[in-house]
Amino acid sequence: MGVVEEHDGWSDVRGMAVRFHLAEGRSTDLVSMTLPVFFAPTPKTFLDFARKARPARCRRETPWEKIKDYLRLQLPMPDPYPGQTERPNEGAIAFANDHFWAQAAVLDASSIGAPVSYVRADYHAVHTFVVTGKEGEKRQVRFTWAPVAGILDTDPLKPPVDAYLQDDLKKRLAHGTERFTLMMQIGEAGDDFEDSTRQWPPHRKRVMMGTLTLDHVPEDQQALCEKLSFNPWHLTPGIDPSGDPVLKIRKDVYAYSSNRRGGIPCPFSGAKG
Amino acid sequence: MSDDGGWLNRYVNTLPERGWFQFLSKYVVVPYWVWREGKPKLPGGPRPSQQPSDSTQRMMNLLMPLKDPSPIGRAKAVMALAQNVDEIYAGLDNVGTVHSARFLLVEDYICMISVYDGDFSNYIRDFIATIGSVFDALMQVVEGGDKLAPCEHNVEAFIDWVRAHDLFQAPDFPIEMFGLQDAQVGKVPNHPPHALQTLPRALILQLHANRNISLGGGYRGYPGFSAAQIRQKLGVGW
Numbered sequence: 001m002g003v004v005e006e007h008d009g010w011s012d013v014r015g016m017a018v019r020f021h022l023a024e025g026r027s028t029d030l031v032s033m034t035l036p037v038f039f040a041p042t043p044k045t046f047l048d049f050a051r052k053a054r055p056a057r058c059r060r061e062t063p064w065e066k067i068k069d070y071l072r073l074q075l076p077m078p079d080p081y082p083g084q085t086e087r088p089n090e091g092a093i094a095f096a097n098d099h100f101w102a103q104a105a106v107l108d109a110s111s112i113g114a115p116v117s118y119v120r121a122d123y124h125a126v127h128t129f130v131v132t133g134k135e136g137e138k139r140q141v142r143f144t145w146a147p148v149a150g151i152l153d154t155d156p157l158k159p160p161v162d163a164y165l166q167d168d169l170k171k172r173l174a175h176g177t178e179r180f181t182l183m184m185q186i187g188e189a190g191d192d193f194e195d196s197t198r199q200w201p202p203h204r205k206r207v208m209m210g211t212l213t214l215d216h217v218p219e220d221q222q223a224l225c226e227k228l229s230f231n232p233w234h235l236t237p238g239i240d241p242s243g244d245p246v247l248k249i250r251k252d253v254y255a256y257s258s259n260r261r262g263g264i265p266c267p268f269s270g271a272k273g
Numbered sequence: 274m275s276d277d278g279g280w281l282n283r284y285v286n287t288l289p290e291r292g293w294f295q296f297l298s299k300y301v302v303v304p305y306w307v308w309r310e311g312k313p314k315l316p317g318g319p320r321p322s323q324q325p326s327d328s329t330q331r332m333m334n335l336l337m338p339l340k341d342p343s344p345i346g347r348a349k350a351v352m353a354l355a356q357n358v359d360e361i362y363a364g365l366d367n368v369g370t371v372h373s374a375r376f377l378l379v380e381d382y383i384c385m386i387s388v389y390d391g392d393f394s395n396y397i398r399d400f401i402a403t404i405g406s407v408f409d410a411l412m413q414v415v416e417g418g419d420k421l422a423p424c425e426h427n428v429e430a431f432i433d434w435v436r437a438h439d440l441f442q443a444p445d446f447p448i449e450m451f452g453l454q455d456a457q458v459g460k461v462p463n464h465p466p467h468a469l470q471t472l473p474r475a476l477i478l479q480l481h482a483n484r485n486i487s488l489g490g491g492y493r494g495y496p497g498f499s500a501a502q503i504r505q506k507l508g509v510g511w
């Protein structure tokens with residue numbers, strides 16, 4: 001939620017971007033994160049949220065404040081991590097208290113934890129996409145990467161470790177491979193197709209689309225990772241974006257950002273950076 | 274802020290695990306909040322929905338209080354079912370909308386746990402039509418059951434009774450608890466929104482009203498498909 005420094009052991013949302021290289025030089029992207037639901041239904045409301053949830057000075061609740069919380073049958077805010085001076089939590093919660101649509105994401109994000117490994121978390125593409133079947137039938141769907149190794153977070157009662165995720169991945173892949181299954185949830189008339197603050201019931205039809213196997217971490221992290229540019233609109237025929245306005249704006253936002261940081265251009269990088 | 278806030282902070286962080294504080298919470302804090310903003314009991318069973326996958330693989334968690342929870346009373350309940358196994362199989366085959374069903378004896382209850390397709394009232398009606406005799410035998414060992422047998426003659430009353438004893442299914446997404454509680458007291462859900470920090474209290478107060486609940490609507494290995502579709506696909510249908 002907008003904290004620039006990386007602390008692997010801190011509770012936070014993580015992301016995964018995947019490019020599928022297809023036949024005849026075509027490719028398609030899937031950009032996902034560990035949060036299954038988004039903070040706002042539109043770019044404008046997201047901006048409102050982001051302003052309120054901008055990381056701000058944080059402090060530990062006093063013992064008396066914590067006792068008051070318990071007596072109200074509420075949970076106190078977690079103590080800041082050692083060395084943590086800012087966090088978005090207080091602002092995000094205050095915003096969510098006035099805007100119901102932000103509550104699911106803020107609740108999830110506040111309690112999301114830190115994965116013990118990048119391959120022990122699930123990643124959600126969050127927005128709805130429209131896929132076309134062999135007979136031309138269209139379906140509204142949402143994608144999730146489910147880790148074959150299972151989901152596991154660090155113990156929140158233990159002091160957090162600052163940097164372990166990269167090493168963990170290198171160690172794991174030096175010994176073998178790690179896998180994710182790509183799950184596709186199929187929406188039904190009456191579900192929200194254009195609002196990613198609204199999750200679909202978990203008992204919608206689910207299709208297992210395939211597996212992603214990770215086999216190595218490239219040496220040259222600059223060229224083969226940091227410089228890459230993904231875009232949730234970089235899609236192959238048969239997969240289309242839904243009308244979700246947040247998804248819409250991400251097309252230009254990612255291209256703009258990629259230009260600004262001198263990333264390898266994505267197909268939409270014509271947008272000025 | 275690299276210290277841990279001193280002994281008082283450390284002590285306060287462990288309060289919820291301390292016996293004396295749990296005692297205080299149980300006998301003073303929770304009763305106070307029940308008095309101040311207690312919640313009415315939420316109804317059992319799946320919530321109404323028009324969407325196709327919502328009408329497949331619905332969960333029933335029926336808790337029927339035993340008239341006599343002693344070993345003898347329990348044995349009577351076991352016998353009531355054991356003598357009706359053929360009826361149950363025949364009923365199951367003919368109803369056709371049941372994925373699975375089972376009976377459990379847990380504490381002071383005999384429980385029927387089942388997964389079925391379609392409308393709740395129709396499910397119960399089908400059951401009465403096909404295995405009414407099993408339920409009649411069951412009603413002999415269940416508190417308040419005398420009034421309902423024979424259930425063929427008390428269909429509507431029986432449906433209401435089952436609904437009242439089917440467990441409340443907590444929402445799959447915790448945040449939806451607020452809206453269910455609002456709707457139950459006739460308010461527009463989440464207008465105004467509730468403070469996020471009060472969700473633990475909302476849950477505790479609901480668990481005071483609904484002591485036994487289903488944690489969410491259940492997990493399904495092949496969601497969205499009916500028993501009929503599966504049988505047809507596997508070539509074991511009719």
Ligand code: HEM
Nearest residue numbers: 015016017031032033046124125126229230253254257258
């Ligand atoms: C209004 C909403 C959003 C905005 C404005 C936004 C903005 C951005 C920007 C500017 C970047 C850097 C792009 C680059 O330089 O190449 C980025 C990267 C990323 N975003 Fe978002 N984002 C939004 C929503 C989301 C959502 C909903 C997800 C997950 C489903 C997501 C997942 C990611 C990931 C995984 C990356 C890193 C991609 C990489 O490794 O290159 N974002 N986002």
